[in-house]
Amino acid sequence: MLQSSLSLVGAGPGDPEMITLKAIRTLQRADAILYDALVNPELLEYAPAHAYRQFVGKRYGCHALSQQEINALIVECARQYGHVVRLKGGDPFVFGRAVEEIEAAREAGIPVTVVPGISSALAVAASRMIPLTCRGIAESFWITTGTTRSGDISEDVHLAARSTATVVILMAMSRLGAIMQIFCDQGRGDVPVAIIQNGTTPQEKIVTGTAADITARAEAAGMGNPAIIIAGEVVKLKAAMENIVYTAASYEEK
Ligand SMILES: C[S@@+](CC[C@H](N)C(=O)[O-])C[C@H]1O[C@@H](n2cnc3c(N)ncnc32)[C@H](O)[C@@H]1O
Structure with a gap:
């Protein structure tokens, strides 16, 4: 049977x-x-x-x-x-x-x-050399959705923006500007941000900046779905580590 x-x-x-x-x-x-x-x-x-x-x-x-x-x-x-x-x-x-x-x-x-599978929230960050935690820099991370069932920005994004944790936001590109404004409203306009679209695939695109300027940079680069947004001091480490790995690379846009 x-x-x-x-x-x-x-x-x-x-x-x-x-x-x-x-x-x-x-x-x-x-x-x-x-x-x-x-x-x-x-x-x-x-x-x-x-x-x-x-x-x-x-x-x-x-x-x-x-x-x-x-x-x-x-x-x-x-x-x-x-x-x-x-x-x-x-x-x-x-x-x-x-x-x-x-x-x-x-x-x-x-x-x-x-x-279980390897979540994009972890793997896309790691593959671009962004550690979600780092001793002395980030003790924890949030993985949150940008939008809720009602289409509103999740209350968790507001809470996360107030913390010192790394914030990984999925399904958020349609509300990128409003989400980054939440960080700016917390006096965190200078927090480093990376957006990675189609991570770990040949179509991968990445843009980096700060909460204050990432929306304009993402628009200029034509970023869209599927993408993860990573906000936190750890984003700075990417540059430091990639300089070690790649000697002559322009890694901002692949
Ligand atoms: C419905 S959620 C599913 C997440 C999935 N279960 C996971 O663990 O990765 C879809 C969202 O995941 C993110 N995502 C999935 N794959 C991705 C990739 N390769 N690059 C960037 N973001 C990705 C995007 O934010 C996308 O909108």
Whole structure:
């Protein structure tokens, strides 16, 4: 009899080599794969030829499917094909709507496992030599979303801007100016900021500046989604460390 199951699998930040062995082995056992827009399509090659594949992500602001439709599709595919791999960008539990999908599967009696992934919040910063913590400079970091369900800027951004922590903000490019103004309003217009778009991929672009001038710099460089914004003194360390690694590089815009 067909064994239905669901694996929520983190695909990593974009570079196809930044996926875990456990994720690859799970993909090799897939009967169906439902994948998001930020998943590198090369990863689908790990799946067996017979596996059903469907893109369910969001592109150019349009959802291919609503979250409710995805939840229903997971259950339908698990019943029809067996082992469903829900392949998500980064880590499934970081702004991944994973809880809703797990609940839908559990309600349908489908067993669920989670394979953690390398979140863009960590990997994109590290790959550009921005340490999120550094002894004597940053003792902690926040990972927050720029906007909430209502479209407002998250209250957490206001709280984070008051702290001395490194602040990593996802899904925030549409509100970049307003978010940077929050830092300026806290008297932190000079806090170093980096914006990295399509991190860890050949399309990667990076712009650096301060809370006061990063919005204009990002506009001039044509920065857009998907991108992470990193605000904190640690951003300065990037330059220092990259000078060691690259001797003659202009790393501001790749
Ligand atoms: C819905 S969230 C999913 C985050 C994902 N679960 C993770 O752990 O990376 C999507 C946001 O993640 C960020 N993001 C994901 N991949 C990225 C990448 N390669 N470069 C820059 N930002 C990325 C962007 O802020 C994007 O809007």
